[in-house]
Amino acid sequence: MTINHHRAGQLLSAYLDGELLPREGAAVQEHLMECSSCREEYERLRITKGLLGALPVADPPAEFWTAVRAPRSEGAGPRFSRWPSVLLRRPVWAAAAALVILLLALIPFVKGTVDRLHAAEIGVDLYVREHALEMSTEPLTDRAYLGVVAGDADLVLAGEQARRGGAEK
Template identity: 30%
Template sequence: MNCKEINQLLLSYLDNEVSTEERDAIVAHLSACPSCREELEALASTQRELRHAFKVITARVSPSSYAWATIKQPLEREEHRRIPILIMVKSKVKRGIDRLRQQPVWQKALACALSVALIVGLCLTIPSLLGQSPEAMAENIALEDPGVQLLLAEKGFSVSSKVYVVAFKSDKRNIYYVHLMRPEDKTLIGIATVDVEEGKRRVIRIELTEASKSYTLRPSGLPEGVSVDAVINVARGNPEVRGFLDAGAEVSRTAYLSSPEKEFVGLALRQDDKELCLVKIDWGKREVVKVYMLDKSHESQTTAIRTDVVPGMMDGKLTVSSTFERIEI
């Protein structure tokens, strides 16, 4: 191949989109041709610049917070319909199962393996269909965290209180900021930083808006080197908590929150599959400072309710998005 022909292939070569024969010819030519090597380097540099610029340009823009509401509105008035993509996923799996019933054993085994491959393939192709959005996941992780619940209780939220939450993606992969807001006036109570990466799903940090208080959470939910039993022993110092424990209540979840001034341990006590209370322990003083009772009539700790969008500005910079949740603590 001459320089002109090689030149036409250099971009594909950089993008790894050439055949083995073409690659061999290009490599052989480049080793003997300084001007084509120079051209290759120039192309590679433009590619790098372009990738980088696209990242910078797109980092500055994002869809508006009311985009989903605008899409949803006209569709709500339309007739029932399944999203065909989802039907296709389900029908493929169903057809596979139907066929499986009519086949001999050896074919069943093979078809079974293929079905698994198909399902895995579909899972990889359309992951979003098989789980919640990362924002919704971050919101749920935040709301179900005993540390977050403890701070909400601290802020005067009772069992029937509502808290509005909305997650914002950070500039770090898998890290979301969940804004916790008062429902009446949408003022910001605090921000929970949540890692949604599989295996790490947890609240990393809670910041309260008042007095710029910031709490760090430990993944173990306990102070360093302290066992659950040690915490339970401290909790037993409170007669009410002791009563629950003696009646067979168990610790269902723990949280450890620390700020430069304070250290708290939160314990959730459960009996007969229902959570009874949240216990707040001042770990510096090793004493129970408050017991927040949970309403036994509530089956689950958290109830998610989607309400209408409230677009608007908060504190001059926050825009509220379409997903609101209610938490009952």
């Protein structure tokens, strides 16, 4: 298994502590033989860990532990656990929150359905006409097509019924 320079740099600390799988450790060792910058980084890391390991362990003062244990003995839990417990103690709030989330998720679907129904009532010809008129400002617009769209909107094909109360021709 070969690893790249970046990955080897990420694994140096774990390699130094003996935390890697044998296959990964062998790959890092192989990379260290080939890469001088990683070897230098490995040596700096080894010296730093040695210096930190030689420091005496500092015991915190007694009042530190009483301050740490005080909130637990008073029954006050961490702040993040209060919110879910409120929802569990009050199922009405949980149901209301779920309903709000559901309604917010359904808004796009309902709006899309209403838009489609509205478009079906009006018909496609209005949208085609509006689009053609909007595009009439383009330099290569076919003026004859615009005249048909804008002027002959109430024409009916042979055999079809007139729409929107227009007279048959």
